[in-house]
Amino acid sequence: MSDAVRIDLTVNGRAMGGAAEPRTHLADFLRQELRLTGTHLGCEHGVCGACTVIVDGRPVRACLLLAVQAAGCEVTTVEGLAALDGPLGDLQAAFRRRHALQCGFCTPGMLMTLAALAAAQPDADEAEVRAALSGNLCRCTGYAPIIAAALDVLEARRASSAT
Amino acid sequence: MKPAPFVYHAPRDRSSAVSLLGSLPNAKVLAGGQSLVPMLNMRYAAPDHVIDLNRVAGLAGVRIDEHAVEIGAMTRQVDLLESSELARRLPLVAAALRHVGHVQTRSRGTIGGSLCHLDPAAELPLVALVSDATLTAAGPRGERSIPAAEWARGFMAPALAPDEILVSIRFDLRGASGYGFHEFARRHGDFAIVAAAVLIELDGERVARARAALGGVGPTALRLGALEAALRGQQASRVGEVIGPALAALEPVADAYYGARYRRHLARVLAERAMRDAIGRAREAPR
Numbered sequence: 001m002s003d004a005v006r007i008d009l010t011v012n013g014r015a016m017g018g019a020a021e022p023r024t025h026l027a028d029f030l031r032q033e034l035r036l037t038g039t040h041l042g043c044e045h046g047v048c049g050a051c052t053v054i055v056d057g058r059p060v061r062a063c064l065l066l067a068v069q070a071a072g073c074e075v076t077t078v079e080g081l082a083a084l085d086g087p088l089g090d091l092q093a094a095f096r097r098r099h100a101l102q103c104g105f106c107t108p109g110m111l112m113t114l115a116a117l118a119a120a121q122p123d124a125d126e127a128e129v130r131a132a133l134s135g136n137l138c139r140c141t142g143y144a145p146i147i148a149a150a151l152d153v154l155e156a157r158r159a160s161s162a163t
Numbered sequence: 164m165k166p167a168p169f170v171y172h173a174p175r176d177r178s179s180a181v182s183l184l185g186s187l188p189n190a191k192v193l194a195g196g197q198s199l200v201p202m203l204n205m206r207y208a209a210p211d212h213v214i215d216l217n218r219v220a221g222l223a224g225v226r227i228d229e230h231a232v233e234i235g236a237m238t239r240q241v242d243l244l245e246s247s248e249l250a251r252r253l254p255l256v257a258a259a260l261r262h263v264g265h266v267q268t269r270s271r272g273t274i275g276g277s278l279c280h281l282d283p284a285a286e287l288p289l290v291a292l293v294s295d296a297t298l299t300a301a302g303p304r305g306e307r308s309i310p311a312a313e314w315a316r317g318f319m320a321p322a323l324a325p326d327e328i329l330v331s332i333r334f335d336l337r338g339a340s341g342y343g344f345h346e347f348a349r350r351h352g353d354f355a356i357v358a359a360a361v362l363i364e365l366d367g368e369r370v371a372r373a374r375a376a377l378g379g380v381g382p383t384a385l386r387l388g389a390l391e392a393a394l395r396g397q398q399a400s401r402v403g404e405v406i407g408p409a410l411a412a413l414e415p416v417a418d419a420y421y422g423a424r425y426r427r428h429l430a431r432v433l434a435e436r437a438m439r440d441a442i443g444r445a446r447e448a449p450r
Contacts, residue, residue, distance in 0.1 A: 005171070021168065022169065022170070022171030022213070023165065023166040023167070023168055023169060023171075023203070024165075025165075025166075025200070025204070028165070044164035044165075044204050045164065045201035045204050045205055046197060046200070046201045046268065049265070049267060052267050055270075058241065058270035058271075059266060059267045059270055060267055060270045060271050061197075061267050061268065061271075063200070063204065064196050064197055064200040064201065064204075064268070064271065065196060065200070065271065066171070066193075066196070066200070066215075068171055068173075069196075069215060069217060113266070113267065116266075117266075131266070131351070132266050134265055134350070134351040134352050135264070135265025135266055135267045135268065135352060136267075
């Protein structure tokens with residue numbers, strides 16, 4: 001009664017597809033069918049934010065969206081932030097510089113929430129960064145370096161777009 | 164933490180959605196999925212069929228005219244928050260939405276999903292109740308209107324027949340001159356422990372009409388009829404004296420974390436803050 005269905009979508013700018021049962025959520029589909037294991041699964045019930053990806057421009061919890069619902073959508077995962085074997089993206093580099101990760105498990109979700117925020121609200125201030133990150137849990141860092149990294153990137157992007 | 168198997172249906176129009184719902188046994192309607200999918204993942208719910216409304220045409224969108232705002236049930240919370248016209252015309256809803264989940268859940272979560280899931284501490288059923296909103300449901304026999312006061316039939320039990328879906332919610336804008344919304348939760352984005360919503364109309368410095376409701380104190384959001392009656396005709400500067408006595412008889416639900424006494428305390432404090440905000444805004448409102 002739950003045969004696999006074909007799901008075609010765009011991931012990180014590339015047309016991709018696979019088969020999955022309708023009960024498969026997007027995070028499992030990305031990891032197991034498309035082998036994009038950068039997206040992490042923490043709580044799997046929408047609380048921790050580790051699985052956050054961007055779907056059609058919005059940050060979403062990939063454990064709360066069925067893969068079949070993402071058919072035809074544009075999905076960006078953490079793998080989309082930097083070219084394979086290329087330099088880190090600006091958010092990733094800022095995380096490294098600011099020590100904004102320790103175990104790193106939550107980091108893909110943090111990065112995708114911040115990537116969506118920086119794209120939608122380039123003028124976001126610290127309060128807005130904190131509000132956006134309230135949906136992402138980190139048990140190592142205490143958040144301060146994550147917020148510092150985010151503010152670095154927002155400021156650098158504003159400076160470069162002003163010139 | 165994986166859902167049990169189900170058959171997935173993605174109807175394209177409202178009548179197919181309704182006829183699927185009426186004909187399939189043990190079916191569940193999927194809106195934004197921010198409450199249902201966790202329940203599926205944890206197998207608290209194990210429907211045989213899931214009917215996804217996300218591809219049904221005509222269920223999302225906001226229509227604003229002179230006297231009312233009508234919001235399609237599948238309108239996403241983020242789209243409501245990003246509408247500057249909605250923030251201007253229906254500021255109570257905009258204020259409440261800032262407390263609903265997180266940016267990642269508001270991307271998908273819908274107003275209709277919140278109203279149908281009907282968590283007793285959820286913000287959107289509370290603002291619908293205090294605003295005297297009207298909900299429209301569609302079923303095999305057509306559409307019908309349901310006043311918000313009759314929407315919650317009990318704990319997480321909306322007044323929908325098993326073969327009906329919610330299609331829209333209408334807020335009447337007349338007479339809503341000042342609003343207030345306050346809630347207390349342990350963490351930003353959690354369901355409220357207690358939430359209070361207030362609408363005030365002033366006649367000079369007297370309260371012409373007060374509407375007030377609480378979330379998180381009972382199995383459903385609670386309209387405070389006794390408080391509203393006690394406030395009518397009161398001097399705006401003296402409403403604080405009325406709130407305590409009017410809420411003394413409140414018997415909030417208790418759970419393992421928050422007892423009835425604590426919730427009653429929060430109810431009084433938050434209702435008073437919401438009332439003061441509402442009066443302040445009513446004073447500034449154009450006549």
